Amino acid sequence: MTKNKTIETDEDVVEFIHSFANNEEKRRDSFELLKLMKDCSGYEPKICGPSIIGFGNYHYKYESGHEGDAPLIGFSPRKAAISMYVFTGLAEHTHLLKDLGKFKRGKACIYVRKLSDIDQAVLKTLIKETIDFLKSKYGNNCCQGSST
Known part of the structure; x- marks a missing residue:
């Protein structure tokens, strides 16, 4: 069975951004996203x-039996x-991406070169809708962890 790659660690988020983001613009964007996602979630x-900075969590279980957080x-x-x-x-939920701006899309991931390429108001709506969906789908298995 594959090991879950999204297990929370005790690593410091600020130190992670300083060491992982490869340029100053990406660091600035990361700190802006940090605040935006914390405020929204x-x-x-x-x-x-x-390598992921996450907010909240949920426990999922697929029909295949694979499960994780x-x-x-x-x-x-x-x-x-x-x-x-x-x-x-x-x-x-694809209609939520309509006015987002310049991005590429994976199956359930959005890729942006810089934060200024997208509309942050649309991003906030996307975040809120995604959280609402996950809370409704996973109910009691959702949102364990540190809330502000």
């Missing part, structure tokens, strides 16, 4: 696995782009 940031939302200031885990990936 109400959760304190935690390092999840080797993941942050409700999060991001990683990777070299090529900032990976944001703020989207469910479901077709019925």
Whole structure:
């Protein structure tokens, strides 16, 4: 069985950003995202696995039997782009991406080169809708962890 790569650690978030973000713009964007995601979610940031800053968490279990814990939302200031885990990936939620701005999309991940490429008001709506969806889907298995 594969090991879950999103387990919370005790690593310091600020130190992580300073050491992981590869340029000053990415560091500034990371600190801005830190504040935005904390404000939107109400959760304190935690390092999840080797490189994700997550907010809140939920326990999932797939029909295959695979289960684990993941942050409700999060991001990683990777070299090529900032990976944001703020989207469910479901077709019925794609309308939330319409006015977001310049980004690339994975299955359930949004990639931006810089934060100024996207509309932060739209990002906040996307974050809130994603959190609401996860809370409704996972109920009691959702949102354990440190809330502010």
